[in-house]
Amino acid sequence: GDVRNDGDVAAAVAAAVEHFGGIDVVVNNASAIDLSRTDAIDMKRYDLMQDINVRGTFLLSKLALPALRTSNNAHILTLSPPLNLDPKWAGMHLAYTMAKYGMSLTTLGLAEELKNDGVSVNSLWPCTLIDTAAIRNMPGGAQIVQAARGPEIMADAAHAVLTGANLSADSGASASNTGNFYTDEQVLRATGVSDFRPYSLGAPEEKLVPDIFL
Template identity: 75%
Template sequence: MTASNDAPRQSSPATLAGRTLLMSGGSRGIGLAIALRAARDGANIALMAKTGEPHPKLDGTVFTAAQQIRDAGGNALPIVGDVRNDDDVAAAVAAATSEFGGIDVVVNNASAIDLSPTRDVSMKRYDLMADINVRGTFLLSKLSLDALLASSNPHILTLSPPLNLEPRWAGIHLAYTMAKYGMSLTTLGLAEEFKAEGIAVNSLWPQTLIDTAAIRNLPGGEQIVHGARSAAIVADAAHAILVRPSRSCTGNFFTDEGVLREEGVTDFTGYSLGAAEDQLVPDIFL
């Protein structure tokens, strides 16, 4: 458990042992992979997700994820909540702070995806993406600021892409692009706003397609994931970012492969689902 908020909490720079992460989403996929990597260090993970009961199309709930975190060596606090709801987010921040003595890391993982072009996307889906991706990221980050300022190495990490203004990314799926770029603008703004106070604010995006339920549920998803990597590469990259000193690591739009190359990794074949490296599917926005 982390110490009280009366003084900054210290940790080895190479580990997340004893650190507290508050994550939105994370019942499955990339978020869960990040949580499990932190758990192997002995981290505390407060997981806020909507899935309290089994979903008919998706594996895992916040409670099954919490058990996996414990089995991996971490401490877990499962919280059923909606990142779109102000009271739910405030309660999650309060619960994490009360249970673990503070918050060292916020991971904005929750995200909705709909790649429909403008004529086809419903305004219900548009609102869902805007509320979860942009508003949810802003809200969770905002309400966690006071707790983060009490940490010796505070980080906000958002799973969003570089701000690539090449027109084709807006033209191909405008609603989704605006929602993801809104997350990235939150990174850009918060990094600048809190640079002097030492909160690291960064974004992380996969270099290639990642095998997730969200991708598999897209039209043709079961086929395209054969050219994907496992979520473990994003988890390893997130870990490498979150153990870096916050005052010297902020305002970046990282890719998973780029981060790991900085760490000295040159062989990525272990993350592949079987496709040759030159046959992997690049992720969007890059």
């Protein structure tokens, strides 16, 4: 399916409800990336990021709401960063920052809108670069990801959030189960993980590339 196509997303939601009898979890993971500066960005790439990142997140969340409201443990989890308004992030790659922050604003707004509906809405973001196809396809990406962690760390952190792990431990995580902007390390530390070396692709911890927006 294409997250930019209303019919495709509606069909996916309907198929999930028909097959599983409902929806408990929505994960907004689809995202396009282009770190070009403003004078260099192609507007087709700008539109692609807005359509996939922001509109896609909003659309899937919107269409899944009727099913989520009938769940006893409903979650929307979006892979987007904390809303860090340090101007350097917008100044470095404005188009991409706008697209990712649009996803985060969806978390912020839906958490407030749905706070009485029993639907938890949170965001999750990695502390380090993650080895993904999107990064590998960027110029120099094959070399960059050697200093990244594998996607398993995000999977484990997402699982902890979605299964109600105790995230109010001494990790800085909120005791509330909605409206949070978690990092993978924050979540996993709260569940007792202290050694993150198994998640890396071989580079020492001190050589890992920090992710943006933090």
